[in-house]
Amino acid sequence: MRILIVEDEPLLAAQVIQALAEADYAVDHADNGRDGCHLGNVETYDAVVLDLGLPLMDGLTVLRKWRADGRRMPVVILTARDNWHDKVVGIDAGADDYLAKPFHMEELLARVRALIRRAAGHASAELVCGAVVLDTRSSRVTVDGVVISLTSHEFKVLSFLMHRQGELVSRTALIEHIYAQDHDRDSNTIEVFIGRLRRKLPPGLIETVRGLGYRLTGPA
């Protein structure tokens, strides 16, 4: 899952980036509104953490531009302006959630998780596909109730596929959603991760659609 954070305060941005990375998200960062707006328009994100008081272009304008251009990714506003008036304005501008500074990092992570899950159409915090259960809250994967150990990249790939069960996911989409923008992207590594996952998961769970990509299908 790939997340954009638009925040001009470098220390706070670093903290959020670190926390999100530790939760196995690929994170892009913009420190002003104009760059943030551009990234949101050209890259594919599963969620955005957006500050309101930004240099060059304020957060509300950025959000309105995205929504006007048909960008539908979930956005959580993270701001010090936390009175209800600002919340009404923010939600009406197209935000999906609103978190006031100072905040607990766990709270932010929980909101981001919930946003991504809801955007993919899952009501529960536990994603289930046959015998495989992925708990989005604890980032834990079990097969038939037994915890299996995954590397960060393996988890990222599985999590993305679990969120889009039954959908055909292209290799490009996988790359876009598990690597940050400045990461050295090699499409062959995807095949390596898929191979490793197949060995740890029940057979036949990840289907390869030749020339198109992959599909996660549970038992019918």
Next chain:
Amino acid sequence: MRAGASAAGLAWGSLRLRLLAGTLVWIVASIVIAGWGLNSLFSRQVTMQFDADLNNHLDQLIAQLAIGVDDELSMRGSLSEPRFSTPFAGLYWQVDAAMRPGAAALPGVLRSRSLWDSVLSVPVDPLGDGQVRVHRVEGPNGNSLRALERQIELAERPGQPLRMIVAADERLLLAPIASFTRLLIIALGVLGLGLVAAAVVQVLIGLRPLGLLRETLARVREGRAERVEGHFPSEVQPLVDDFNTVLALNAEVAERARLQAGNLAHAVKTPLAILANAAARERTPFARLVEEQVAGARNQVDHHLAKARAAAAVKASGLRCAVRPTVEGLMRVMSRLHVERGLRIEWTGTDAEAVFRGEEQDLEEMVGNLLDNACKWARSRVTVRLVGDATMLAVVVDDDGKGLPDAVRAAVFARGVRADEQVQGSGLGLSIVHDLAQLYGGAVALETSAMGGVRAVLSLPRAA
């Protein structure tokens, strides 16, 4: 103008009273002076006329005087005025003469028939030949007479001057003067009353723009208007313009205060967030202390900023805000922020016309906190109702949560106390609602909802 205003209008310090009193003094003074002046002019004129008549009679008397061969004085004929011949008719003549040269004059040698048998006693004082003098003497029946006296000396009687006297009843002079004075008083009285009435009307009309200004200001104060509208006389208009400028400045100050409050929040809260996040990564007592203090600082900032914003707004005048759209905006936010809870948030009754006399952001702050609490505590449903009368309106928020024990209900308004530590929130929401409502002259109360949870009733002043 209100009922109490007419009574207050009579108190000292009232412009109306000052203007009226000033005009009244001026009217009374000028009428008294005019009356006195006219009356004396008239009296003088009448007296002069009266004396001229008497003088005529005197001339006639002298012309009729004759001396017989035996040096006897006699009249050639009677005077033309018939009243000289009627006894006590009020017009008299008399001739005093000395019988021998050098002797004192003997009064009443010759007299008019009207004197009958009485003689006028005119004080003796030396007069030059032809000189005329006026005396006030007693008449035959005790009346005051105005007498004209002239001394002559006939060539036939050298050294024996004659005092020729004509007298008339003074009432003949005083009666027309008195009647004129009476008429004059009536005429001036009518004039005075007319002037006073005109002055009252003038003061009332002249001061009417002030009353109008007062009404308009009352509308501004009650939140029915944002500025003083309407055309005023050129003496009052600059005042109105200045006042409007002050109003605009006031609104600007309030807006700036809001903006600065927001900027301050941003400036303080971002470092607080960084501190809290850094501390959260550590497991030391120091880190816990930082986390605790950051939470405390955040509460203080929230609370005092909300109050500062509201205080600026409450002092500003002419604010109004439609309640329904504001609450609907908050309901949209709630259904988004509490989407995980799957709540139904709905109206159960609304007064679409309700307008709050105050700042929209403060209404949002109050209703937002109440709705947020209801959403946190509700099991499945939150309802909002809008009721009110002519002066107050009430936003009633119900939830179907587990409700609050009575003891907790009173305590939740204290700053920092949270009814349920398990439900996330600063615990400040309700005390901010309480403080803001009080600033606006409203109130917030927690009751038991028919749905089983809490009913929060927020009453606020309604704009007309």
